[in-house]
Amino acid sequence: MSVFGAALGRQICSFAQAYPGARDCTTAAMNAAIEDWFRLYFDREMTDEEDPCQRLPYTVVSKLSRSCFAEYRAAADGGEPFVAGVLAGLETVRRKAMQLALIGGEAWLKPVPVAGGFAFSVMRRDMVTVLGRSPDGEATALGSAELTMENGKFYTLLERRSLDEAGRLVIENKLFCSWDGQSIGTPVSLSALPRYAALEPKAVVGDVGGLGLVSLRLPLENCVDGSPDPVSVYAAAAGLIHNINRNERQLDREFDHGESRVFASADLLDKRKNGRPVLPPGLFVGIDDDIANTGVTVFAPALRQESFLARKREYLRNLESLIGLKRGILGEVEAAQRTATEVTSSQGDYSLTIQELQQLWESAVRRAVALCGRLGRLYRIPGAFQPDPARAVRIDWGNGVLFDKDREWADTLQLVNAGLLKPEIALAWKYSLPWETDEDLARVRRRLMPEEKTANNS
Template structure:
């Protein structure tokens, strides 16, 4: 049961909405869809109607995540940027988990955690938060989150509400509940009841953050469930087809089970003998009450319809590929080889565009994380360097064949330099990931990589 659901104990209700006097703005239709996406991804046990052994959502999420980050690299543009470098390392540590949770639930959040050892990031999945308010750009401006801890026989649930006002000030309200069972929130207790929450305060106001202090990682697809601002799972358009595939798998299993050869024998041959043992114990035999002389033994072996089931499943998989935007054959052809970002060319069509969308998604989140942590780092007094410019202070590269072909770009730059259409410093600065926006930037490029030109400029100045 979700910890956001209505929970009852002795006639009292304890849930997030009652704790803060707010309401989840997610529609009932979306709540049902979010639950279904999670079940499709995490379910392993077959039911009477569906067998999830194909694990289609797991395969989709894994392949997209692997391809998206196959040639990913992020580095600071300035020497001595230890704080930015540390942030990029922490982002690198959670990028796969964050991407997977965003693909499963439509959106997750990166939560900066400032501790004695520096900054780390926690991934807040869709099942661990509820939206409480949005602005005119459909950005979440009021959010509720929950974190559960088990200590001894007690269950502790930390409820956190974050809301940002029109001035950009962030208010964080925190409450801790204790219960003896996992099904209820229980009663409110002091934040100091758990050592890890001892430094928290019931209400904290952080001015000038400009957001809820969490970094959204949002899947780019349009909401096809109810048209609301909520993000949707990458496999949401194919959820119905995935259920059909699971049902097809269950039907195929029953076809083989029901189609096993049986030997119909007289029932008296199966009866227990005087020694207490059955004469024919294998489940291959089926008893029939009739005249033994008329029945005897008959082998029953119906024809299996394997090919029709497999053909239907293949068609379902191809349709799922089209709806999700996957490369044809990625699911429906077992022999399809995995490819890196470089190997995916424009001929990949929709799949190439799908990967580009997810790379933009992560790059946007990573740069926003740098901005937020730059502001929060000053507030928590762990960063005292210059203001962080996410657009200039970090270079994010995705390799060839996705956002651009680096080899082709370098060839074009050299050709433009040879024609006198581009300054050599710009081409060299681009190649070595150095800033090239200002004359001071170009001078640094000349000093580091073009000493002869720099020497000639110095001679000309005399």
């Protein structure tokens, strides 16, 4: 059962019970894997088998997300107000969206019309039931749950998005109320909560080119069951993370069992309690035998700490390799233990991983701008228009391990000074502007080049 089903409660645990005929197209193996990915990320309680105190999934997701956006900048071309408003809405959720996509393999940006523009919410994979996918893996129908607690009651809004025969987006909303949060509850009016009062039970939005959502899908081949569902960034390492947690629990036990013990007759210990301080708990162990036979014995077993730590270091190195992290980012391996080739190789792998995530987010931003343009015209939002996503947004990611923009700029200036490259093209490259047409180059000259320089070039 998926975490989405669990969120709905134990009595009704499938979206199909609320929407008859709706069927989850995700396989049982994938649902189990999705549940495991989120449990690994959020778990912090030690069990008899595992100790997740290292929080490795959190560390992986946090480091990748921060590295991805370390020097990120996005701006609307020419400061266009509508596009700038969309980018401002995306700015508030970009880290959350990327982190949830890394955890679940897929997340969705949901544009929400607000006064003067759009805000965005993020739909996480374990709170979504995918009801259909196209051959390229994009969801063609899905259901989602949104939970609200108010006045001691648990409200669940179920939303179903699908396309009709004409390709128009159809949104269905149902609200349920429960007193205990253990079930989806009973149907209530959408006006039962003020935040949903403006929603319609069923609305035909129109042709927006899909479900009115922007998906963030990790570019990883499914290693769970080969289905079109994308997988978590640490999907291939999930079993290894469980092993690390078990290793940590075994190490805990080694120290617990390795504490010194003083074995003595229970009678002797009882006498020592009479009028004396209480003995330290766990140190003295009473044996039900005569004092003459028992005596006092100290037991202090040798710890196998180094063996457990060596295994942990090997696990962490393997985890870095599976995910594509820089060597030592988890295991803290000393640089002296690695050759120069190994250092360069691991940095290159890490940089490629970050670049893939940056491409993922850049594509999502441009698709979001285009989608909001369509939705803005349908909802009659002031200033809304259909922008060209390739030209409307300028995104700069800064430098990386495999790409030094400052050095590239110096090399580009040499080409300009040698007369081998137009300065307009160099400036367009530096500021992420289009330069494919004469009109594009003319815009660069007007905006970025001094008049006397432009006149000389003419």
